[in-house]
Amino acid sequence: MAKVTISLDSDLAIEVMLLAGTRSPQDAVELIVRDYLARGHRTEARTGNVADQDRLADRRSAPEEGR
Template sequence: MAKVNIGLDAELVVEVMVLAGVGSPQDAVEAVVRDYIARGHRTEERTGSQNAGVREPGAAPEPPRG
């Protein structure tokens, strides 16, 4: 798997480490990202929103709400 290096605020990383109960900044951030992705997949499964952006050809656009 490809790796990416990013810079994060140290206070954020320490807080994630404490909340996740992990001793490594890398593991803490990875746990948060994996949880975020898993949560998104669970939401898609429950709501069926994976096809929400797909419209039928020729269908009228929805009027603006608000």
């Protein structure tokens, strides 16, 4: 996997390290990004993705029958 170098404000890096419970800013940022992505995948699994929204929007805009 390719590596990317990112510059962060030192205060932000320290907060991330404290939140993640690591001693390395690189490890802390990696853990937080992995967690963010995992949460996104869990949310998509529960709610569907963008393609599902288009499919469901057609149902909601149609008038209800039998009223």
